[in-house]
Amino acid sequence: MSYRCVIVSNPAHISTRSEQLVVETDERHTVPIEDISALMLESRRATFSAAALSALAQNGTAVFVCDEKHLPCGVLLPYAQHSRQLAAARAQLSLTLPAKKRFWQQLVTAKIGNQAECLALCGKTQEAAFLHSRARAVTSGDKDNLEAAAAAYYFPALFGTGFTRSADDGRNAALNYGYAILRGYAARCAAVYGLLPWEGLHHCSQLNQYNLADDLMEPFRPVVDLYVAANVDEASTLAPALKHALFGLMNADILSGGQHHSVAYAMERLVQSLRTGMEKGGALALPKLLAWQPHGYE
Template sequence: MTWRSIIISKGGKLSLRHNQLLIQQDEAEYTVPLEDIAVMVVESREVVITLPLLSAMAAHGVSLLACDEYHLPCGQWLQFGQYHRQLKILKLQINSSEPLKKQLWQAIVCQKIRNQAFVAEAIGESQAAGRLRVMASSVRSGDKDNQEAQAAAVYFRAIFGKGFVRQAENGINARLNYGYSIVRSAVARALAAHGWQPALGLFHRNELNPFNLADDFIEPLRPLVDWLVWQLFTEAAITPELTPLAKQQLTRLLHYQITVSEQKYTVLAGIDRMAASLQPALASKNNKLLNLPQLSALKEQSYE
């Protein structure tokens, strides 16, 4: 079972040794079994990666994120064609009707807004939580009334203040963007592992975006990122810069607790179950078969 997320912030060489990741930095060497790794983020511009390692990472389903000069994820390495019935899944995606896609998007938006309401309630914004729950119950097929955007306006003002602007350059948005990138990479990884073509989205259809489907399925998980960033914001003053500690905290989010089908999972395991549930939902033409994550706590999953 994959359970590790790794950040490489120092220059060095990454290679393959005995089916393990070998990290060589200065005079030190570290090894990590590939089967343990879910996501690896490479920040340093002075890292060398060997082709055998990249091939082995793809075979093991490890998602590699490369960062730009601002230390923000800008590229992703995923496995390709590893699912045993790739053509079956592709046909299922291509042949899905527009009404069914709209119903699936409706379910996703509903759960996203419910999770936003949960976060608002958890931080003491009961009035906003009530409004959000009403909006969630009002989402129609395809979200024709754009309840998602209306809910976002209520939600972000409630948790970050009336003056908060999502597009502004500040420490809060920097952390939100980083956290979303990490979770999005995990969603894309799970979709690829289950044979889905990530460019074929349900709602997102940008021809320049190779991860439209991941952008659909990240939505119910965004409030978990928001919640952690809110906690960081309330516990201490957030600097405009994205600190190494903040990156570690946001990357650990993949091992936090969520609920899927009334069972507790890590975010990584819950994402996998969400990706797997798309097949029966499309095959049965039933959006209720989607196993979408629900928020229940802001803590790392415990297996005790």
């Protein structure tokens, strides 16, 4: 199972040899391609061989590229890697509206529940109890839009009265960076399991090629929130160390199906359960937030 998140921050040439990714800077580094779940190309002076890109795509690795501000602006996704691509696409496109609403209800319930857990882990027990009650009240399709109401309550409770997601400060910059990683990885998981990233359950913008990824990432957002609340303040900048830490949250410990997994694998389990649920029914394998610690691999 792929588990490593690799960042290339300095000018480098990247190639492949003997199933290893070779990164040549002032020194030569190698990483087994089968171990890489995500690769961030932060340097604008990194060059890639076509063979390396092909090998990463075949491995199902999400390859992120950055803009001139060193922020993620795109992701390379694997293409048609699933053995039953047509069956998966047909199952997704034939989902009934009631089925989509039930899946969305589960995702929103898990998201608000994890926001409550984030508040509890930050010592805000009264606010956490309120959000837990809101999570239990989510109905099919979230017709009362409790997701938005919970967010309006949650962010000021977490970051302080007056905080808004539109504010130009270090916390929002860190949140946006972390969310971009989650979004790209959700799109990667959808593609690996033969699903169409643009065909969402709730998100449905015709201008958005990642509608499904935007649905699936929702319960994982509090992983980023928890880290930012503990480590970032209003005056913080997106220094390389912070960006590395946010990218590394894909290896944070989280509960999935009552078991400890990395965020990356928990997201994969969620997509697996969605894929099964589309054809056979059943509940989603939803994540539950834990106190921040790196996942321990055996």
